[in-house]
Every structure is written in structure tokens, then in C-alpha cells.
Amino acid sequence: MPNRRPKLSPAPDDALQRRAIKPIVCYPPETLPSPQNLGPATPIGAITTHIIQPREAATFHANAGQTIRITSIDGPQVGDLNLWNAHNLTERFFSGKTRALHGTHVTTGDTLWSNLPHLRAMATITHDSLDWYGIDPYGGAVHDVIGTRCDPYTNALLNSGDQYHHCCHSNLTRALAEATNLPLHEAETHVHDVLNVFMCTGFTRDTGQYFMKASPVRPGDHLEFRAEIDLLGALSACPGGDCGAEHSSDTTRCYPLQIEVFDTAHTSSHTPPAANSYNRTHGC
Numbered sequence: 001m002p003n004r005r006p007k008l009s010p011a012p013d014d015a016l017q018r019r020a021i022k023p024i025v026c027y028p029p030e031t032l033p034s035p036q037n038l039g040p041a042t043p044i045g046a047i048t049t050h051i052i053q054p055r056e057a058a059t060f061h062a063n064a065g066q067t068i069r070i071t072s073i074d075g076p077q078v079g080d081l082n083l084w085n086a087h088n089l090t091e092r093f094f095s096g097k098t099r100a101l102h103g104t105h106v107t108t109g110d111t112l113w114s115n116l117p118h119l120r121a122m123a124t125i126t127h128d129s130l131d132w133y134g135i136d137p138y139g140g141a142v143h144d145v146i147g148t149r150c151d152p153y154t155n156a157l158l159n160s161g162d163q164y165h166h167c168c169h170s171n172l173t174r175a176l177a178e179a180t181n182l183p184l185h186e187a188e189t190h191v192h193d194v195l196n197v198f199m200c201t202g203f204t205r206d207t208g209q210y211f212m213k214a215s216p217v218r219p220g221d222h223l224e225f226r227a228e229i230d231l232l233g234a235l236s237a238c239p240g241g242d243c244g245a246e247h248s249s250d251t252t253r254c255y256p257l258q259i260e261v262f263d264t265a266h267t268s269s270h271t272p273p274a275a276n277s278y279n280r281t282h283g284c
């Protein structure tokens with residue numbers, strides 16, 4: 001148990017030996033397909049551009065093989081990203097398994113996986129202008145798959161029932177409802193744990209608690225990823241701005257984010273991944 005709680009159970013005589021057992025990586029990724037065509041993308045043909053206004057979200061489409069580039073434009077800003085199969089909203093980004101397979105933060109060469117029972121590549125990160133950041137002395141890193149998303153329910157729990165309507169969860173819900181014509185509360189059920197683009201986070205070493213700190217992102221920084229399947233995406237410009245102080249309020253300076261979707265030289269020859277090979281009989 002982390003040190004934030006008093007320890008009520010006496011340590012056994014062999015506590016030191018038990019703690020000294022070396023960890024092993026749960027999911028060695030060596031048998032996964034090697035990511036192809038990494039590096040800064042060169043657009044070919046038309047570029048579709050979307051501007052995400054501060055404390056709002058917008059949706060975008062990308063065909064399999066196209067590249068999606070998310071860019072910080074006017075100031076340091078964090079974005080909360082959702083991805084769905086464009087033809088089936090029940091197949092969506094699975095931040096938990098992406099975290100288990102690649103780590104708490106993702107960068108160039110990592111895959112964004114879809115949920116069970118699909119579990120296939122939805123997108124591959126092909127370029128990350130912040131990959132120089134690495135892991136800082138606090139254990140912080142950029143682009144996390146640990147933070148779920150800011151949401152009005154947690155805000156109400158922690159702040160005496162406060163009603164705030166521009167958390168990323170609500171922004172993504174409104175954007176998806178508008179894009180799909182689903183009722184608001186039905187669209188809400190499709191909003192899921194995000195990729196926190198540009199957000200700098202980690203877990204405190206002494207108590208294991210989730211922390212955030214001001215993002216190192218600056219205007220011009222960008223994250224590029226290739227759509228492995230036809231995607232519907234939604235991106236929220238988090239009300240936390242650079243997430244250096246707080247979120248779930250209108251007090252922090254926020255900036256827009258830009259999304260560009262375009263073909264590259266590899267788009268026309270792209271082959272989407274096959275369905276997962278598990279037969280789904282579950283032993284029956």
C-alpha cells in the first residue's frame with residue numbers, strides 16, 4: 001500500500017526478500033508487428049484542417065492510411081483525444097491495454113489499440129516533436145494514457161456539487177452528439193478514456209498519486225499518427241490549458257488546438273489490420 005495511508009499490518013520476517021524480487025515486463029512487445037513508415041509526414045494533396053476552440057471539442061474523420069497531425073498553435077495547451085471505428089462506435093480506443101502494452105505514456109512507434117473484443121491497431125504514432133522530453137526527475141512524461149479525462153462527475157464529487165460543463169468529458173459528449181445526431185446521453189456512453197495529448201503527468205514516487213505539471217508543449221509542437229482503420233476522432237482543448245495548475249474551471253488560460261488530416265505517399269498502399277485472431281469461444 002502506498003504511504004498515503006497508515007500501515008496497520010505488521011511486516012513479515014521476509015519482507016525485505018519479498019520486496020527485492022525483480023519485476024518483469026508484463027507484456028513484452030517484441031512479438032507485435034513492427035511499426036512501419038515512421039518519421040515526420042509529408043502531406044500529399046489536400047489537407048483538411050480543424051481548429052478546436054478552447055474549452056470545446058470537435059470531431060474529425062480520417063480514412064485508413066491517412067495521417068492526423070495535432071498541433072499546438074497559440075500557446076501551451078493539452079488535448080483529450082477519443083477515437084472510434086468510423087463504421088462502428090462500439091470499437092473504440094482502449095487506453096488501459098495501450099498502457100499495459102506500451103507504458104504510461106506513448107510516443108513515436110507506439111500503437112493506439114481498440115477495446116475488446118476487437119483489440120487491433122486503430123492508429124500508430126509516427127512522429128512526436130516532444131519525444132526529447134523523456135521521463136523527467138519527478139517521473140513525469142508527455143502524452144499519457146493514465147488520466148482518463150476531466151469530467152463533471154468527479155468535479156462535483158470533489159467540489160461540493162459544483163456544476164461545470166466544459167470538462168473534456170462534456171466537450172467530447174457534445175461534439176460526438178453533434179457529429180452523429182445521437183441523443184446527448186446516448187453519445188455520452190461512447191465517450192471513453194483518452195490519450196492525453198501534450199499533457200505531462202506521472203505518479204508521485206512516495207504516495208503513488210496521479211500528478212500533472214505544466215506541459216512542455218509550445219506552439220508548433222505536434223503529434224502525428226496514422227489511421228490504421230477508418231477513424232472518427234474527437235479532440236477536446238482541455239479547460240486546464242497546459243494543466244499546470246487546475247482543470248474543471250474557467251480560471252486557466254486556454255488556447256486552441258489544430259488538427260490536420262492528409263494523405264501521404266503511403267496512404268494508397270495502406271492495408272488495415274485484420275480482425276483479432278482469438279476465436280471468441282471462451283472455452284465453451
Ligand SMILES: [Zn+2]
Nearest residue numbers: 150168238239
Ligand atoms: Zn480535460
